Amino acid sequence: xxxxxxxxxxxxxxxxxxxxxxxxxxxxxxxxxxxxxxxxxxxxxxxxxxxxxxxxxxxxxxxxxxxxxxxxxxxxxxxxxxxxxxxxxxxxxxxxxxxxxxxxxxxxxxxxxxxxxxxxxxxxxxxxxxxxxxxxxxxxxxxxxxxxxxxxxxxxxxxxxxxxxxxxxxxxxxxxxxxxxxxxxxxxxxxxxxxxxxxxxxxxxxxxxxxxxxxxxxxxxxxxxxxxxxxxxxxxxxxxxxxxxxxxxxxxxxxxxxxxxxxxxxxxxxxxxxxxxxxxxxxxxxxxxxxxxxxxxxxxxxxxxxxxxxxxxxxxxxxxxxxxxxxxxxxxxxxxxxxxxxxxxxxxxxxxxxxxxxxxxxxxxxxxxxxxxxxxxxxxxxxxxxxxxxxxxxxxxxxxxxxxxxxxxxxxxxxxxxxxxxxxxxxxxxxxxxxxxxxxxxxxxxxxxxxxxxxxxxxxxxxxxxxxxxxxxxxxxxxxxxxxxxxxxxx
Amino acid sequence: xxxxxxxxxxxxxxxxxxxxxxxxxxxxxxxxxxxxxxxxxxxxxxxxxxxxxxxxxxxxxxxxxxxxxxxxxxxxxxxxxxxxxxxxxxxxxxxxxxxxxxxxxxxxxxxxxxxxxxxxxxxxxxxxxxxxxxxxxxxxxxxxxxxxxxxxxxxxxxxxxxxxxxxxxxxxxxxxxxxxxxxxxxxxxxxxxxxxxxxxxxxxxxxxxxxxxxxxxxxxxxxxxxxxxxxxxxxxxxxxxxxxxxxxxxxxxxxxxxxxxxxxxxxxxxxxxxxxxxxxxxxxxxxxxxxxxx
Numbered sequence: 001x002x003x004x005x006x007x008x009x010x011x012x013x014x015x016x017x018x019x020x021x022x023x024x025x026x027x028x029x030x031x032x033x034x035x036x037x038x039x040x041x042x043x044x045x046x047x048x049x050x051x052x053x054x055x056x057x058x059x060x061x062x063x064x065x066x067x068x069x070x071x072x073x074x075x076x077x078x079x080x081x082x083x084x085x086x087x088x089x090x091x092x093x094x095x096x097x098x099x100x101x102x103x104x105x106x107x108x109x110x111x112x113x114x115x116x117x118x119x120x121x122x123x124x125x126x127x128x129x130x131x132x133x134x135x136x137x138x139x140x141x142x143x144x145x146x147x148x149x150x151x152x153x154x155x156x157x158x159x160x161x162x163x164x165x166x167x168x169x170x171x172x173x174x175x176x177x178x179x180x181x182x183x184x185x186x187x188x189x190x191x192x193x194x195x196x197x198x199x200x201x202x203x204x205x206x207x208x209x210x211x212x213x214x215x216x217x218x219x220x221x222x223x224x225x226x227x228x229x230x231x232x233x234x235x236x237x238x239x240x241x242x243x244x245x246x247x248x249x250x251x252x253x254x255x256x257x258x259x260x261x262x263x264x265x266x267x268x269x270x271x272x273x274x275x276x277x278x279x280x281x282x283x284x285x286x287x288x289x290x291x292x293x294x295x296x297x298x299x300x301x302x303x304x305x306x307x308x309x310x311x312x313x314x315x316x317x318x319x320x321x322x323x324x325x326x327x328x329x330x331x332x333x334x335x336x337x338x339x340x341x342x343x344x345x346x347x348x349x350x351x352x353x354x355x356x357x358x359x360x361x362x363x364x365x366x367x368x369x370x371x372x373x374x375x376x377x378x379x380x381x382x383x384x385x386x387x388x389x390x391x392x393x394x395x396x397x398x399x400x401x402x403x404x405x406x407x408x409x410x411x412x413x414x415x416x417x418x419x420x421x422x423x424x425x426x427x428x429x430x431x432x433x434x435x436x437x438x439x440x441x442x443x444x445x446x447x448x449x450x451x452x453x454x455x456x457x458x459x460x461x462x463x464x465x466x467x468x469x470x471x472x473x474x475x476x477x478x479x480x481x482x483x484x485x486x487x488x489x490x491x
Numbered sequence: 492x493x494x495x496x497x498x499x500x501x502x503x504x505x506x507x508x509x510x511x512x513x514x515x516x517x518x519x520x521x522x523x524x525x526x527x528x529x530x531x532x533x534x535x536x537x538x539x540x541x542x543x544x545x546x547x548x549x550x551x552x553x554x555x556x557x558x559x560x561x562x563x564x565x566x567x568x569x570x571x572x573x574x575x576x577x578x579x580x581x582x583x584x585x586x587x588x589x590x591x592x593x594x595x596x597x598x599x600x601x602x603x604x605x606x607x608x609x610x611x612x613x614x615x616x617x618x619x620x621x622x623x624x625x626x627x628x629x630x631x632x633x634x635x636x637x638x639x640x641x642x643x644x645x646x647x648x649x650x651x652x653x654x655x656x657x658x659x660x661x662x663x664x665x666x667x668x669x670x671x672x673x674x675x676x677x678x679x680x681x682x683x684x685x686x687x688x689x690x691x692x693x694x695x696x697x698x699x700x701x702x703x704x705x706x707x708x709x710x711x712x713x714x715x716x717x718x719x720x721x722x723x724x725x726x727x728x729x730x731x732x733x734x735x736x737x738x739x740x741x742x743x744x745x746x747x748x749x750x751x752x753x754x755x756x757x758x759x760x761x762x763x764x765x766x767x768x769x770x771x772x773x774x775x776x777x778x779x780x781x782x783x784x785x
Contacts, residue, residue, distance in 0.1 A: 185676040221732045242717050254734050255685060257631035261523055290521075293632060370681035376734050378624040382579050482504070 009138040009249055030106040037239035038230070039087050042214075043328040044223055044377055045247045050328030051225075052215040055086045061198040061211060062346045065173050069191040069229060071220035073143040073155050075489070081149030081212040085325050090243045090482075092316030094299035096386035098275045098279030099313060103410075105394035106402035139163035143192060149212055150203040156193040160184070164193065182228045191226075212336045215328055223251075223371040232365045238360040242373075245329050253295040255371050261286060261296045261361070263386045265424060268417040268450055270435040272390055278425060279388075283361070292368040299359035300384040305332065306353070311385070318356070356381060393444050412450045418450065429458050502563040505698065509570035512694065516574070519630065526589035531581050533569045535588025536544065540565035547596040568592060571609030572731050574694055574739070576616060578623035602754075606745045607705045613743045625735035630690025656706055659714045661696045663721035664737070671729050695737050709755030716751055720744050 002328040045051035056332035057064045066075065139159040139271055148155045158164035161183035167177050173195075186193075196214065230238065252258045263285070271278045286296070301317055303310050320477045321332055332353055391413070419438075436450035446452055513529070516522045544558045568591045578584055591612030598605040616623040665687045672683045700717060701705070707713045720740050727736035 006743075181679065185672075185678045185682075188676045223732070252626065253628045253690075254626075256628055257520065258626070258628050293629065295628070367681075370679065370685045374732075376624070378577070378580055378626070379622045380577070380624070474513075478507060478511070 007449055026145065032253070036098055037241065038227060039243070039326070041056075041090065041327045041376070042225070042244040042251070042374065043084070043217075043246070043330070044244065044251065044375070045331060047218065047219050047221050048330075049216060049220065049223065050330070051215040052082060052086075052213050052328060054084075054213050055139070055211045057211050062200065063202060064196075064198050066196040067168075067173075067229065068194040068196075068216075069186045069226045070155075070194045070216065070218060071191055072218045073157070074194065074218060074372070075147065076145070076146045078217050079146060079148045079153060079214050081151070081325055082215050082328075084210055084212055086323060087213065089309040089323055091241070091318065091358075093311070093314070094243065094301075095214070095315065096279050096298055096388070097313070097315045098272065098388050098390060100272070100387060103337060103391060103394040103398045105398070106406045107398055107400045108394065112164065112328070115449050127434065133203065138293065143279045146203060147199055148214070150198055150206055150209075151214065152199045152417045153196040156195055158183075158187050158193065159379050162469055163189055166343050168195075177331045179229065182231075186226070187228070196366045197424075198438045217328065223375045223377070227362075227364055227369060228372050231364070237365045238362050239372075241356070242360040242362070244358040244360070244375075245324065245327060245328070246351060246356050246358070246377045247331055247354050247355050248377050248379050248381075250297075250300045250356075250382070251360070251375045252297075252374060252380075253360070254375045254376045256369070257290070257294045258295045258482075259290050259296055259386060260288075261298055261386045261483050262424060263384070264389065264415070266389050266391065266417050267424070268432075269389070269390050269438070270432075270438065271421065271448060273435070273438075275388075279283050279386075280419075281425035281427060283363070285424065287363050288426070292363070292365075294362075295373075296361040297384055298361050298386045299357065300380075300382065301357050302354070302381060302383065308328075312383075324355055395444065407445055407448055412454065413431060414448060414450060414455050415452050415460070419461060422461070429461065430453065496731045499579045502567060506563060506566050506570065508700065509567065509574065512574055512690070513570060516629070518585075522627065522629070525577075527581070528578065528584055529569075529573045532572045532576075532588050533566070535585045536565045536569035536572070536592055537562070539589045539592035543592055543596045564595075564675055565592060568609050568612070574610060574734075575625055575691065575699075576611070576613045576619075577626050578775075580620070581621050583620045583622050586620060587612040590615045599730070599750050603748070604702075604704045605749070607699060607702050608743055610699055610738050610741045613738055617676075625691065625738065627689055627691045627734055632688040634683050656701050656711055656713050657696045659717040660700055660721045660737075664692075664696075664725055667722065667725040668729065671725075678682070678762040687692055691735070692737070694713075695741075700741055705745060705748065707751040707755065709752070712751040712755035716744065716747065721746075732766060 039054035041050075041052035054069070061182060140163050141157050143154040143157050144153075144156055155165070156164065158167070161180050164183055164187065165175060194216065198211065216430060225240075225242070227240065242251075267278070283296070287294070301311060303324070305321045305324070319327070324332060332355070362369075392404065393410055398404060416427065418432070421427075433451075433454060436454050517526075540561050544554065544561055549557070550620060569588065571589060572584075576584075576587055578587070591608045594606050594611045595604055595608050596609075613623075613625065617625070640705055668686050669683055672678045672686065673680065700720070707716050720737065722742075724737040724740045727733040727740065733739070
């Protein structure tokens with residue numbers, strides 16, 4: 001059956017979108033801070049890193065404070081604020097996508113054009129943070145102090161965690177009681193602490209309510225994101241989206257398993273109405289299935305400015321050279337963000353202008369993620385995208401032989417789509433009854449409608465058996481045989 | 492008699508265990524989109540073995556017999572590559588397979604291989620082509636029990652006297668990590684468990700570093716050697732943040748083996764388990780283990 005790709009519906013899938021990134025927010029007032037999904041842009045080449053942290057703090061900016069462990073004392077040049085919109089652009093461009101196809105009626109030539117609107121979901125807010133105070137003698141050194149944009153920034157080094165904790169408390173920050181568990185290892189690993197508050201004076205000059213993302217850059221062989229500190233003030237699961245740019249290829253986690261999120265699946269037409277919920281369910285199901293301690297790859301593409309095909313299909317505009325420079329990609333030769341005094345000239349000459357984009361999605365909690373995220377840049381340049389397909393049936397009458405065949409195929413295909421849907425989202429098939437019936441307004445033979453097919457699929461699925469258990473049995477059997485032979489003295 | 496032969500040869504066990512690991516990866520850890528890579532490694536290894544035996548093999552034995560005898564070792568190398576080395580480029584995969592197998596024919600000293608074949612193939616492919624990588628994260632950390640038990644099972648079942656290498660390496664490496672992470676830095680226990688429960692580390696310590704053709708002959712020398720590898724690998728992992736450090740260190744430490752063999756005189760590695768053999772069986776074992784490859 002000929003299919004035509006006509007239009008692409010882009011959907012933004014940011015399940016509850018909030019929360020701290022690498023560090024933790026510390027409240028100056030005992031208030032409720034909410035955050036659940038954080039976003040980070042990582043740029044890495046050689047030993048150089050640029051990290052941009054999305055700031056979606058909601059509340060009185062006087063209460064905002066943040067601590068991020070960093071490997072070196074940052075200079076003022078190493079810190080800047082960037083435009084918030086870059087995150088939205090990157091998200092739009094790389095988010096899991098729904099693509100639409102239309103069948104052609106085999107009985108006559110017919111095609112139609114339609115357009116789709118974008119669907120964005122606002123995220124619910126949740127989660128609490130409670131700060132507690134503990135006291136001890138302080139042994140904290142302020143390594144540097146800057147005002148950058150609307151922020152007051154301190155770089156601290158500490159000898160021991162109680163001292164750091166005390167210092168923060170004495171200076172009006174309230175930090176989570178269990179932060180000490182991670183502060184100590186960080187201090188002993190010789191990390192510095194990047195402490196951020198809002199400078200109200202500067203803030204007022206800006207005349208805007210948003211806190212802009214902070215971008216830092218440094219040289220260090222460590223390629224990691226310190227998520228452990230962020231767990232100190234969050235109970236429950238937190239989502240983290242990492243947008244990474246490298247010169248060589250994809251990044252991957254070295255201490256957690258990398259899994260490509262399931263992609264290129266045909267799903268029923270009615271999912272279109274609520275693609276965000278579909279993907280949210282799918283992600284949760286896959287996350288549970290893969291035992292939680294995983295890095296999900298949602299997107300990987302070569303976004304080099306000269307590369308003509310930056311997505312297939314595109315759901316958002318690919319990042320432009322300015323966007324990349326804004327994100328911190330320094331090797332494009334953009335003069336604006338070219339003030340790396342530590343970058344040797346030689347590297348500029350040899351370096352290519354390649355930019356590879358990776359989008360990783362983590363959902364972490366204290367139990368599943370005992371370690372900070374450690375990454376490596378791999379030479380893997382393969383493209384990847386999380387892509388789900390819906391197909392509109394042809395319309396008209398199907399009185400010719402090919403038409404009858406088409407209906408038969410359509411029935412089989414839709415059954416498969418329903419099965420795929422329940423499998424991917426881990427939901428019971430009955431949950432989709434409502435949507436399936438709602439879709440009944442299609443002008444098509446009732447025998448191919450989802451509502452009609454649903455009970456049949458249900459019956460079929462109940463008769464299905466699970467396969468992987470068989471493999472475990474084979475393995476056990478082999479071991480058993482070997483043991484037996486050994487015991488019998490045959491080997 | 493045939494089954495006896497099969498099971499006397501530890502290499503068959505190694506093949507069985509490695510194939511279980513590979514199946515596990517494919518079915519449970521989602522490596523399914525890399526079939527072509529595994530196929531390339533196997534074809535590359537078996538093909539190179541064929542050519543190697545044709546041009547470089549010992550001519551006194553009939554070719555087919557020699558080639559047949561070398562198949563298990565080529566398979567083991569192919570499994571070693573499949574389990575550890577990733578690439579997107581079929582050319583790189585073939586190159587790695589060729590380096591692995593050819594090193595067994597060309598880089599020899601005193602009847603032993605100078606380099607561990609798969610380790611050399613992996614390191615050369617990564618360093619020279621720049622288009623291959625080790626993916627320590629591919630195993631996840633939920634599989635540690637399975638791996639630990641199976642690897643130990645493998646060694647106990649085959650009763651090959653190389654457990655000392657595995658134990659010394661793992662013990663020192665994990666011990667140093669423990670001291671660093673738990674005692675010095677003060678991370679909680681699960682932080683450390685996560686570090687040592689990666690499948691790549693276990694595969695390395697039970698199936699790669701143990702290759703009897705590339706380790707010192709004397710027990711003391713073996714322990715000194717693997718301890719040194721563990722210590723250097725620990726340093727590179729913990730302080731220089733190098734991924735897959737053990738494999739690199741193993742390759743670098745390989746030229747020390749002839750030196751250690753010189754200082755610690757010992758009988759050449761003897762595979763004979765405790766049971767008594769008939770003359771025929773001894774000949775068979777001799778034949779297997781003195782072959783050009785493991």
